[in-house]
Amino acid sequence: MKTLFQTSLKFxxxxxxxxxxxxxxxxxxGARLQIDQLDSLAxxxxxxxxxxxxxxxxxxxxxxxxxxxxxxxEIREVLxxxxxxxxxxxxxEREGEYSQADLESIRSQFRNPGWNxxxxxxxxxxxxxxxxxxxxxxxxxxxxxxxxxxxxxxxVNIIGPVDLNKxxxxxxxxxxxxxxxxxREREKKK
Amino acid sequence: MKRKQVMRMVLAVTLLTALVSPxxxxxxxxxxxxxxxxxxxxxxxxxLPLLARAGMKGARTVARVRGGDYxxxxxxxxxxxxxxxxxxxxxxxxxxxFKASIxxxxxxxxSPLIATLSAKDEEQTYIYIRDAGAKFHVLVVxxxxxxATVVEATLxxxxxxxxxxxxxxxxxxxxxxxxxxxxx
Numbered sequence: 001m002k003t004l005f006q007t008s009l010k011f012x013x014x015x016x017x018x019x020x021x022x023x024x025x026x027x028x029x030g031a032r033l034q035i036d037q038l039d040s041l042a043x044x045x046x047x048x049x050x051x052x053x054x055x056x057x058x059x060x061x062x063x064x065x066x067x068x069x070x071x072x073x074e075i076r077e078v079l080x081x082x083x084x085x086x087x088x089x090x091x092x093e094r095e096g097e098y099s100q101a102d103l104e105s106i107r108s109q110f111r112n113p114g115w116n117x118x119x120x121x122x123x124x125x126x127x128x129x130x131x132x133x134x135x136x137x138x139x140x141x142x143x144x145x146x147x148x149x150x151x152x153x154x155x156v157n158i159i160g161p162v163d164l165n166k167x168x169x170x171x172x173x174x175x176x177x178x179x180x181x182x183x184r185e186r187e188k189k190k
Numbered sequence: 191m192k193r194k195q196v197m198r199m200v201l202a203v204t205l206l207t208a209l210v211s212p213x214x215x216x217x218x219x220x221x222x223x224x225x226x227x228x229x230x231x232x233x234x235x236x237x238l239p240l241l242a243r244a245g246m247k248g249a250r251t252v253a254r255v256r257g258g259d260y261x262x263x264x265x266x267x268x269x270x271x272x273x274x275x276x277x278x279x280x281x282x283x284x285x286x287x288f289k290a291s292i293x294x295x296x297x298x299x300x301s302p303l304i305a306t307l308s309a310k311d312e313e314q315t316y317i318y319i320r321d322a323g324a325k326f327h328v329l330v331v332x333x334x335x336x337x338a339t340v341v342e343a344t345l346x347x348x349x350x351x352x353x354x355x356x357x358x359x360x361x362x363x364x365x366x367x368x369x370x371x372x373x374x
C-alpha cells in the first residue's frame with residue numbers, strides 16, 4: 001500500500017513537472033513567429049538571407065564574446081536572456097514580387113495577445129518599418145521587426161527580454177540587418 | 191536446435207544493428223547531403239584522389255590541416271570535404287526547392303543556422319550545426335554556378351562564436367580554411 005502511495009506521489013510529481021514544463025515552453029514560444037511560409041519567395045528574390053539562432057546556440061556563443069573588447073562586451077550584455085534570433089531577408093530586382101498575402105501571414109500573428117506595435121515609420125515610396133513588442137506585464141518576452149520596401153522584405157524576430165536601447169549593438173551581428181538606421185533617420189527628420 | 195537457431199538470428203540481427211547504426215547515425219548525413227545535391231542538380235561529385243592525380247593546379251583539393259592560417263580548423267579536429275567542379279548548377283527557378291531538399295536530407299539533430307541564396311547567380315551557402323558534446327559539428331554547403339563544396343568540421347564553441355559574429359561570411363571562411371590549394 002505504501003509502495004503504491006509512493007509510486008502515485010512520484011507519478012503526480014512527474015506529471016506536475018511535465019505540465020509545468022509544457023506551460024513554460026508554450027509561454028516562452030509565444031514570441032516566436034512562424035516565418036518559414038516566406039521561404040518560397042527565395043525563388044523570386046535576387047538575394048535571400050535566412051538566420052536561425054536558437055537558445056542553446058545563443059547562450060553557448062554569447063559566453064565567448066570577450067569582455068576585453070568593448071563591442072563584444074556590449075553584445076554579450078544585449079544577448080543576456082535572449083533565447084533566439086530569427087531573420088529572413090529578401091531583396092528583389094523588381095517591384096511587386098511579394099504579395100499582401102505574404103505580409104498578412106506575418107502581420108496576422110501580431111494580432112495575437114501580447115503583441116503591441118511600438119514603432120511604425122516609412123511610406124509607400126520608402127522602406128516601411130514596423131517594430132512590435134511582446135509583453136507580459138512589464139516583462140518583454142520578444143520583439144519583431146517587419147521592414148518592407150518595394151524591392152525588399154525583412155522579418156527579424158528576437159525571443160526573450162530585449163533592451164531596446166542596446167538593440168543597435170546587434171545590428172550587423174548574427175545576421176541582424178541595420179533596420180535601426182531607418183528609424184534613427186526618420187527621427188532626425190522629425 | 192530451434193533455440194540455437196533463434197539465438198543465432200538474434201545475434202546476427204544485433205551485430206547487424208551494431209554495424210549499421212553508427213554508420214547511419216554518423217554517416218551519414220554528410221553523404222545524404224552530397225546525394226541530395228547530385229539528385230537535384232544532376233551533377234556528380236569528384237573524389238579528391240582523382241583530382242589530385244589529375245594534377246589540377248590551383249584547384250582546392252584536400253583539407254590538409256596544418257598550422258598557421260589553418261590552425262583554427264586544425265584545433266577543431268576532423269574535416270570532411272567534397273567538391274563538385276566544372277559542372278552546371280541551375281535550379282531553374284526552384285532554388286527554394288533545393289533548400290528544402292537539403293533540409294530533408296539531414297536528420298533533426300542538425301539545426302539550420304544560416305542560408306544565403308542568390309537565385310540570379312545560383313550562389314548559395316547553407317550552414318547547419320549539430321551538438322557534439324563540448325563541441326559542435328558544422329556542415330557547410332556552398333553552391334556556385336559551376337562548382338559546389340560540402341564541408342563538415344568539428345568546431346570548439348569559441349571558434350564558432352568568432353565565426354558567428356558574421357554568419358554571412360562564416361560559410362566562406364570555413365570552406366576556405368578547410369580547402370586549400372594543393373602546393374604540389
